[in-house]
Amino acid sequence: MDNLALENINLGHGSGGRMTRDLLDNIIFKTFNNPYLNQKHDGSIVKFKGEIAISTDSFVVSPIFFKGGNIGELAVHGTVNDVAMCGAVPKYLSLAFIIEEGLKIADFVTIVNAIKKAADASGVLIITGDTKVVERGKGDKIFINTTGFGEVHPKGSIATDNIKVGDKIIINGSIAQHGMAIMSERQGLEFESDIVSDTTNLNFLTNKLLDVFGNKIHFFRDPTRGGLSSVLSEIATDINKGIAIYESKIPLEKQVAAACEILGLDPMYVANEGVFITIVDSSIENEVVALMRKDSKGKNTSCIGEVTGDHPSKVIMHNTIGGKRIVTPLIGEQLPRIC
Amino acid sequence: MKYLSEYRNLEATKSYLRLIEKTVTRNWNIMEICGGQTHGLVKNGILDLLPEKVQMIHGPGCPVCVTPLNLIDKAIELLENDVIVCSFGDMIRVPGSKKSLLEAKANGGDLRILYSPLEAVKVARENPDKEVVFFAVGFETTAPANALSVLHAQKEGLKNYSILVSHVLVPPAMEAILDDKFCTINAFLGAGHVCAIMGYEEYKPMAEKYKIPIVVTGFEPLDLVQGIYMAVAQLEKGLHQVENQYARVVKEEGNKAAINVINEVFQIGNRAWRGIGEIPNSGYVLKAAYKDFDAESKFGISNINAPENSDCIAGEVLRGIKKPHQCSQFGKACNPSNPLGAPMVSSEGACAAYYHFSDTLISSE
Known part of the structure; x- marks a missing residue:
């Protein structure tokens, strides 16, 4: 416990020796306390029924604390959601930290607690992990990698091959909140707002959709980095069919729209963390929307468009004044404009 | 979002588009000066909604x-x-x-x-x-x-x-464009935000000298179609005045x-x-x-010089002589991931606006 009286993480915490062990015992094992992790072995052995879905993601967000969450819950939600988007039920997560020396131990504890809370709420266990410490300047406070393992839902069949002309594209909520929440706290962008990140787990809602509608749910995808535009463009290219969307149907909070307007950013390219789209058979459009709207993660659900036989590989947005435009994927980072 | 949603109103925009249609009898080339206007025209699909007789030429108003x-x-x-x-x-x-x-x-x-x-x-x-x-x-x-x-x-x-x-500065660029022997421009949409700072008194002698209508215009869809209508109405009547469409922001002085x-x-x-x-x-x-x-x-860096890429026709695009998709490199060697010139990079650049939003790409395939 001695070294935890220290204020900051130092290189000793990543040495693999006594200090590492103390850090793990006093923070990691204590917090995540489960039979798999408690074996304190190099890895864990788990049982799965049938096919498994695996997804990995690294989290490097800056700042690490932002309105609506921190890097810890993001690291859980991001990977849980990626597994869920495969049409699977997330069960287990691995958890690896790369910590820059000097990180406050109090901050580390806050992040670990957020991970625990998010994992519990998502119904997943942390079953293996790793902690490395790098010299100051060789990281940015803390990076987290998580890998998620899930059982493919017995009725799930999620693949781009299933998407056909006429399918409806449904989104569960308002776009651009996470990206704008992060943006509002970045250095050099002086604007204050109450926009909070939408980071949350989506697995129970996607599972429910598969429970009820089975293989009529053709596809899931969460538009994180690159935003809704990038994801739709990728899908259109992959399926070699057209996608038509309607600007007026895309949920966007007034405050987020205003912040994007001020900063000259297009919300269609801004990152989300609690948003997913599902592409479904047109026969179940209304039922899917009704079911999703009843769920706390889908109150603003909206059918935003459909898959079409026209303009293959292209996404066309119909805007509020009756014009049309091509929606293209984001090329590098979205950059604020001069005037 | 007041002053924004009203200017993205479908019915009001359509009514101005109908007015333009009704008013126009001849071919007119109108240059929007500002890259923000180009972006607004292309992003909102207005270029496709205008009558064929009204051609928008994209001006040099992209600072990048x-x-x-x-x-x-x-x-x-x-x-x-x-x-x-x-x-x-x-x-x-x-x-x-x-x-x-x-x-x-x-x-x-x-x-x-x-x-x-x-x-x-x-x-x-x-x-x-x-x-x-x-x-x-x-x-x-x-x-x-x-x-x-x-x-x-x-x-x-x-x-x-x-x-x-x-x-x-905008006015000298407008004059340079008008003095160009290839110039085919009949009217300008003045750059709304530049005029918010500078006013529009200085445009009056220019409108008089070159006999060209100048309509100070905003950036939202309704602003743009109203500005275009005002320019077309002047052209059809043979007028060459300075008008202010963007009066909610721009004062004459x-x-x-x-x-x-x-x-x-x-x-x-x-x-x-x-x-x-x-x-x-x-x-x-x-x-x-x-x-x-x-x-x-x-820092003694005044002497640094650099030649332009000879494959890039940015100069002709910026002067309104060519449209972005008329460039042999457009969407091929030159795209936003690998831009040959600045207009393909900036969100206000005409080439990027065409690449991202225009259906010229649809028809080309």
Whole structure:
């Protein structure tokens, strides 16, 4: 416990020796306390029924604390959601930290607690992990990698091959909140707002959709980095069919729209963390929307468009004044404009 | 979102489109000066909703696009010599002769993307042992804030702050376009935000001299179609007046306080425009009293020169002689991931606007 009286993480915490062990015992094992992790072995052995879905993601967000969450819950939600988007039920997560020396131990504890809370709420266990410490300047406070393992839902069949002309594209909520929440706290962008990140787990809602509608749910995808535009463009290219969307149907909070307007950013390219789209058979459009709207993660659900036989590989947005435009994927980072 | 949603109203926009249709009897070429207007026209699909007789020509009003290549090389030179360079965002991906600011940052340069030059003064205050340079590009719109940053730095006695000036002015560019022997432009949509600062008194002699209507216009769909209608109505009646569509923002005399700040710090000087060349009296340079804040002389980088890429027709696009998709490189060798010229980079650049939003790409496939 001695070294935890220290204020900051130092290189000793990543040495693999006594200090590492103390850090793990006093923070990691204590917090995540489960039979798999408690074996304190190099890895864990788990049982799965049938096919498994695996997804990995690294989290490097800056700042690490932002309105609506921190890097810890993001690291859980991001990977849980990626597994869920495969049409699977997330069960287990691995958890690896790369910590820059000097990180406050109090901050580390806050992040670990957020991970625990998010994992519990998502119904997943942390079953293996790793902690490395790098010299100051060789990281940015803390990076987290998580890998998620899930059982493919017995009725799930999620693949781009299933998407056909006429399918409806449904989104569960308002776009651009996470990206704008992060943006509002970045250095050099002086604007204050109450926009909070939408980071949350989506697995129970996607599972429910598969429970009820089975293989009529053709596809899931969460538009994180690159935003809704990038994801739709990728899908259109992959399926070699057209996608038509309607600007007026895309949920966007007034405050987020205003912040994007001020900063000259297009919300269609801004990152989300609690948003997913599902592409479904047109026969179940209304039922899917009704079911999703009843769920706390889908109150603003909206059918935003459909898959079409026209303009293959292209996404066309119909805007509020009756014009049309091509929606293209984001090329590098979205950059604020001069005037 | 007041003053925005009203100007994105479907019915009002359609009614102006019908008015344009009803009014127009001949072919007219109208140039929107500002890149923000180009972006609005293309993003909202207005180009396809206009009658064929009304052709929009995209003007040079994209500050990123007209900033000469050698200015980018100068900023990179600073970045590679331990200077903290602060810049507006869309400048950083524009290719210089060897690399972009973004690539120079990846190589270890300390580049900061800011929304306001006053933030750069703060960076200078917080880093007293470092030199801090703000890349002061833009039209008259950004000039007041850039000038104000100099006044703030002076007041605070900051010796480590300077600006790399590449300020250009709209009216001389309009005259240069009108004097071009290939010019086919019948009317201008004036740049709303530039006029918010400068007013529009100075356009009156130009409208008279060249017998050309100038309609100061905003950026939302309704602004744009109303501005186009006003220009078409004048052309059909044979008028050549200066009108103000953007009256909710623009006053005839402009913003006096902002103009005073500009005049305190800057004076008119010659400026090179990327793709167009040098235009006399077409930009701002720092006054002698503020020469200590001139990064070019402070760091001795005035001599850096760079040739333009010969495959890029940005100059013709910026003068309205060619449309982006008429370039043989458009969407092929030149695209937003690998831009040959600035108009493909900036969100206000005509080439990027066409690439991202226009259905010229649909019809080409």
